[in-house]
Amino acid sequence: MTQKIALVTGAGRAEGLGFATARALAEQGFHVFVTARTVAQAEAQAAALVAEGHSAEGLRLDLADTDAFAPLAERLRTEHGRLDALVNNASVFPDMGTPTALDASAADIRAAFDVDVVGPWALTAALRELLVAAPAARVVNLSSGAFWQVAGLADEAGDVGAPAYSFAKHTLNALTLMLAAAFRDTPVLVNAVDPGQVDTHPELGTDDDDVPPAEAAKWVAWAATLPAGAPSGAVFADGERVG
Numbered sequence: 001m002t003q004k005i006a007l008v009t010g011a012g013r014a015e016g017l018g019f020a021t022a023r024a025l026a027e028q029g030f031h032v033f034v035t036a037r038t039v040a041q042a043e044a045q046a047a048a049l050v051a052e053g054h055s056a057e058g059l060r061l062d063l064a065d066t067d068a069f070a071p072l073a074e075r076l077r078t079e080h081g082r083l084d085a086l087v088n089n090a091s092v093f094p095d096m097g098t099p100t101a102l103d104a105s106a107a108d109i110r111a112a113f114d115v116d117v118v119g120p121w122a123l124t125a126a127l128r129e130l131l132v133a134a135p136a137a138r139v140v141n142l143s144s145g146a147f148w149q150v151a152g153l154a155d156e157a158g159d160v161g162a163p164a165y166s167f168a169k170h171t172l173n174a175l176t177l178m179l180a181a182a183f184r185d186t187p188v189l190v191n192a193v194d195p196g197q198v199d200t201h202p203e204l205g206t207d208d209d210d211v212p213p214a215e216a217a218k219w220v221a222w223a224a225t226l227p228a229g230a231p232s233g234a235v236f237a238d239g240e241r242v243g
Helices: 017-027 039-051 066-079 106-126 128-133 147-154 163-182 213-223
Strands: 005-008 031-036 055-060 085-088 138-142 189-193 235-237
Touching: 005 017, 017 031, 017 039, 017 055, 017 085, 017 213, 031 039, 039 055, 066 106, 066 128, 085 106, 106 128, 106 163, 138 163, 138 213, 147 163, 163 189, 189 213, 213 235
Parallel strands: 005 031, 005 085, 031 055, 085 138, 138 189, 189 235
Antiparallel strands: none
């Protein structure tokens, strides 16, 4: 059987959800491209997976650097000819302490959208031929419960905290639906996953509601391996459709 190929963005931290997802897919037999903003980060985490007996390699990939996407696609095309799973996990949270939309800076808005919306959009488009070439490729966009702050405004007006990040994640969910429609005549499924509150920064302290990265990653990997006939364009949380 030909080994499946996966690419996970934002997987450069051992404590992060991206690396936990890369490990979860590797445990299912995928050859995983572990990507991060520096070569050193990516190669270190890929080496950790290889040391565990998995198949992986590290690549530098910064979602704000869209010019790097075409060379990446060409490399994957030359070496593998297809991509079975793309996990758009990389994200930035530039405005954690910003209380309302009126307080957001233009720099924070651009930063959030460059990485959380433009990056996944452009990367998926750059890799579309490889995704279509796979028998049943899956694209997973990492959403956030923060999107509910925006989605819920139609029912109840209120301030949106971390507005740039929250609106970017809300937009990512809409992008998921749009990409699913674009792939509608192919076997490719595109979905978003809200991983919940994940303990990816233990140095900052752990809340009672935090879940370990490995626990959240199992649902991301689940969405990256959905069977034919599963939903496309949906938002999932803990395996349940919420959007």
